[in-house]
Amino acid sequence: MGLRGYIIKRILYSILLVFLVITLNFIIFMLMPGNPLMRLANPARFKTTEQYEDQLRRFGLLDPIEVKYAKYVNNMLTLQFGYSYFSGSLISNEMSTRLLNTLVLSISCEVISIIIGIIIGVIAAHKRGGFFDSVSVLFSVITNALPVFWVGMLLLLVFSFNLHLFPSGFTYPPQWALPGRWPTNFLVEIQFRLWHLFLPVTTLVIILIGSYALITRASMLEILSEDYLVTARAKGLSQRKILFKHAFKNASLPLITQIAIAFGFTLSGAIVTETVFSYPGLGLWIWTAIEYVDYPALQAIFFIIALCVIIANFLADLVYGMVDPRIKYE
Amino acid sequence: MGLAILIFFAIVAVTAPWLTPYDPLSMSERIAADYTYPTWFKYLPGNEKLSENFQPIKDPSFTTENALQEWTFTTNSSGQSPAVRYISNVGSPTSGPGCVSISFNRTQTEATGGIKALLTKEFYYPYQGPPKRFLGKIYVRTTGVEDLPTWGVEVKVSIEETEGQRYYLWSVKQGGNYTSEVWITPSITGTSVYPPLIDSYTVDRGGEMFSKQGNYRYGVEVLFTQDVQQATVNIDDLDIKLYGTAFGFLGTDDIGRDIFTQLLYGARISFIVGLLAAFLSVTIGLFLGLFSGYLGRIVDELLMRFTDMFLVLPELPLLLVLIAVLGPTIWNQVITIGFLGWMGFARMVRSQVLSLKERPFVEAGKALGGGKLHIISRHILPNVMNLVYVTLAMSVPYAIMSEAYVSFLGLYDPTIMTWGRMLHEALIRPFGVEKWWWIVPPGLCIAAISTSFILIGYALDEILNPKLRERR
Numbered sequence: 001m002g003l004r005g006y007i008i009k010r011i012l013y014s015i016l017l018v019f020l021v022i023t024l025n026f027i028i029f030m031l032m033p034g035n036p037l038m039r040l041a042n043p044a045r046f047k048t049t050e051q052y053e054d055q056l057r058r059f060g061l062l063d064p065i066e067v068k069y070a071k072y073v074n075n076m077l078t079l080q081f082g083y084s085y086f087s088g089s090l091i092s093n094e095m096s097t098r099l100l101n102t103l104v105l106s107i108s109c110e111v112i113s114i115i116i117g118i119i120i121g122v123i124a125a126h127k128r129g130g131f132f133d134s135v136s137v138l139f140s141v142i143t144n145a146l147p148v149f150w151v152g153m154l155l156l157l158v159f160s161f162n163l164h165l166f167p168s169g170f171t172y173p174p175q176w177a178l179p180g181r182w183p184t185n186f187l188v189e190i191q192f193r194l195w196h197l198f199l200p201v202t203t204l205v206i207i208l209i210g211s212y213a214l215i216t217r218a219s220m221l222e223i224l225s226e227d228y229l230v231t232a233r234a235k236g237l238s239q240r241k242i243l244f245k246h247a248f249k250n251a252s253l254p255l256i257t258q259i260a261i262a263f264g265f266t267l268s269g270a271i272v273t274e275t276v277f278s279y280p281g282l283g284l285w286i287w288t289a290i291e292y293v294d295y296p297a298l299q300a301i302f303f304i305i306a307l308c309v310i311i312a313n314f315l316a317d318l319v320y321g322m323v324d325p326r327i328k329y330e
Numbered sequence: 331m332g333l334a335i336l337i338f339f340a341i342v343a344v345t346a347p348w349l350t351p352y353d354p355l356s357m358s359e360r361i362a363a364d365y366t367y368p369t370w371f372k373y374l375p376g377n378e379k380l381s382e383n384f385q386p387i388k389d390p391s392f393t394t395e396n397a398l399q400e401w402t403f404t405t406n407s408s409g410q411s412p413a414v415r416y417i418s419n420v421g422s423p424t425s426g427p428g429c430v431s432i433s434f435n436r437t438q439t440e441a442t443g444g445i446k447a448l449l450t451k452e453f454y455y456p457y458q459g460p461p462k463r464f465l466g467k468i469y470v471r472t473t474g475v476e477d478l479p480t481w482g483v484e485v486k487v488s489i490e491e492t493e494g495q496r497y498y499l500w501s502v503k504q505g506g507n508y509t510s511e512v513w514i515t516p517s518i519t520g521t522s523v524y525p526p527l528i529d530s531y532t533v534d535r536g537g538e539m540f541s542k543q544g545n546y547r548y549g550v551e552v553l554f555t556q557d558v559q560q561a562t563v564n565i566d567d568l569d570i571k572l573y574g575t576a577f578g579f580l581g582t583d584d585i586g587r588d589i590f591t592q593l594l595y596g597a598r599i600s601f602i603v604g605l606l607a608a609f610l611s612v613t614i615g616l617f618l619g620l621f622s623g624y625l626g627r628i629v630d631e632l633l634m635r636f637t638d639m640f641l642v643l644p645e646l647p648l649l650l651v652l653i654a655v656l657g658p659t660i661w662n663q664v665i666t667i668g669f670l671g672w673m674g675f676a677r678m679v680r681s682q683v684l685s686l687k688e689r690p691f692v693e694a695g696k697a698l699g700g701g702k703l704h705i706i707s708r709h710i711l712p713n714v715m716n717l718v719y720v721t722l723a724m725s726v727p728y729a730i731m732s733e734a735y736v737s738f739l740g741l742y743d744p745t746i747m748t749w750g751r752m753l754h755e756a757l758i759r760p761f762g763v764e765k766w767w768w769i770v771p772p773g774l775c776i777a778a779i780s781t782s783f784i785l786i787g788y789a790l791d792e793i794l795n796p797k798l799r800e801r802r
Binding site for chain 1: 648654734739740750766784
């Protein structure tokens with residue numbers, strides 16, 4: 001089987017996974033106890049039973065289970081997601097901005113921490129056993145064991161509440177939301193948004209750097225003893241060229257898998273970080289959805305996150321297949 | 331190193347009730363003011379004005395006759411009346427029998443007009459700064475004045491600084507149209523959690539009192555008007571508690587619960603959830619891995635696809651959704667965390683089994699007629715046990731961390747205080763994040779306990795799998 005067959009197989013597998021996730025999501029919420037719709041369809045709040053049933057029908061609660069399932073699958077695949085039990089409005093309206101915010105946060109963290117992690121890992125492997133090496137390994141082990149939200153809270157405490165250097169939350173200054181206050185200059189908007197993004201990104205980066213640094217270091221250590229690097233050194237190439245061009249290229253394969261695996265972790269981390277910094281992404285939404293027992297919103301958020309992870313995994317498989325010619329497409 | 335931290339936390343978890351006298355969640359009795367500083371802050375420069383809890387009255391509910399001795403009784407009357415004495419068989423509805431009675435009989439006294447009687451306790455307030463809050467308490471019952479045309483007895487609770495400044499905290503008139511003959515107590519509207527009290531937060535100028543070191547007098551002033559011929563005032567539960575601005579090792583949270591206590595009890599939950607969930611996930615992973623690896627073919631294929639599916643699912647969101655639906659109890663947390671953590675281990679066991687089942691001793695077992703179950707349990711299982719121990723140690727921090735995340739996001743068991751919940755509450759309460767003695771310790775504990783399990787995992791790995799030693 002060639003590359004094309006491999007890709008098709010991965011696509012089919014991913015689609016299967018999407019359906020499994022959708023079904024699992026459906027089953028979980030079918031099993032839930034109680035009437036979650038007390039807020040919007042409390043029988044006591046309706047004058048007639050017809051009105052009450054109308055409301056139930058609007059949320060599709062009177063349908064038989066197979067119709068419910070079909071409607072639900074349709075909702076998920078068309079990314080409409082139905083109505084929120086809390087606000088009664090369409091979930092998809094809110095989804096796009098929330099998803100965008102979360103993706104901005106997690107992808108920028110991912111990129112920054114990969115770059116810093118690789119540099120630390122390469123240098124640590126190069127100076128194996130030295131001071132920098134031991135400090136960076138220690139740092140990685142410790143940050144791996146820290147709860148993300150706690151790091152976020154500490155940063156919030158120090159840089160926002162004590163030093164007043166960074167805002168404590170949101171993606172832009174809250175007063176912009178007032179009529180006529182939105183900045184006309186695009187650069188100013190970007191600048192403020194980055195300023196608000198700084199603390200959440202730093203939080204996640206602190207947590208993420210460690211694992212990338214450790215993996216880079218481990219795979220570099222294996223490569224560094226190879227003969228072709230001795231040759232490169234004998235040719236008189238500069239140290240930097242040897243490390244980053246010759247050695248790292250071959251050491252980067254395990255990193256690609258790690259990035260895909262870590263993307264799910266990054267998303268989870270983003271969820272928690274968002275709640276600390278009141279950053280209006282999917283995570284903060286989960287928090288409010290849990291608080292208001294808003295099951296359709298939870299369902300939608302879970303589906304979207306699972307979808308992101310599945311796509312990330314698929315991309316990683318793809319990149320892996322293209323980068324490493326030795327891989328057998330089984 | 332890892333073991334030392336672990337043993338420390340284990341001891342803390344087991345002995346928590348002996349290390350701290352308070353209940354981590356109790357709301358029934360206030361132990362301190364809200365948002366107090368840790369006590370040791372007093373020794374830092376600039377914090378000399380911090381005060382601690384102070385309870386000047388030893389036996390406020392008058393359980394024995396000696397209780398009266400700490401009080402001073404004065405009156406402006408020149409006769410034998412009013413007089414104070416101890417009554418052992420009557421008491422307020424909350425504290426049982428035993429109270430003070432101030433009885434007045436106009437025939438025994440030469441003075442005319444209104445007569446005052448004072449029952450006070452003088453005490454030395456040792457702190458330079460005011461308390462965060464103080465709560466006073468009193469029960470009063472007057473008999474013999476209900477037939478008067480208007481009120482005949484007024485009872486006032488007061489605090490007097492020795493230099494003369496006097497504050498009235500609460501007063502009640504009795505007789506005539508006013509209620510008498512029953513126990514009366516100050517009540518604060520809206521705070522039904524605590525027993526009826528005089529609260530410095532609601533009293534006029536409550537914050538000014540006890541502003542410096544010195545002697546203070548706390549007590550009641552009873553006024554008998556000129557219409558009163560004969561009356562008895564019973565007083566019980568006469569108390570004042572000063573809640574300082576510093577309390578305990580780590581201060582208190584926004585509703586006056588001891589943070590140190592919460593921290594100690596949190597260790598228990600982390601151990602319970604961590605160990606049980608890790609045990610659960612390792613057991614599931616072990617069984618699936620064993621059967622998948624040994625039986626092979628269709629079973630293997632099915633189980634491994636199943637595992638793959640679980641591996642792709644984002645764990646934290648799934649965990650949140652499951653717990654939100656099942657209900658946030660600690661057992662649901664254990665079960666869901668346990669059921670979502672077995673995938674990696676199942677794969678590890680499977681690959682180990684795949685290589686083990688080709689070994690000669692398994693073949694020998696088969697040749698001797700051993701059944702599948704027998705071979706799995708007697709020949710293969712003992713060979714993967716090393717993996718089990720190591721993974722067990724490595725899964726505990728994962729479970730502890732998951733519990734912390736879930737609790738932090740608000741899905742905690744309302745009856746239990748955990749480290750994650752502490753951080754959750756610190757985040758949502760106003761000014762909570764600014765109290766570093768509240769948010770730093772739980773995070774440190776989570777990190778320390780996780781690291782210790784990871785270190786133990788590494789150590790076990792090296793001891794049990796000697797082959798690895800060369801690689802490291």
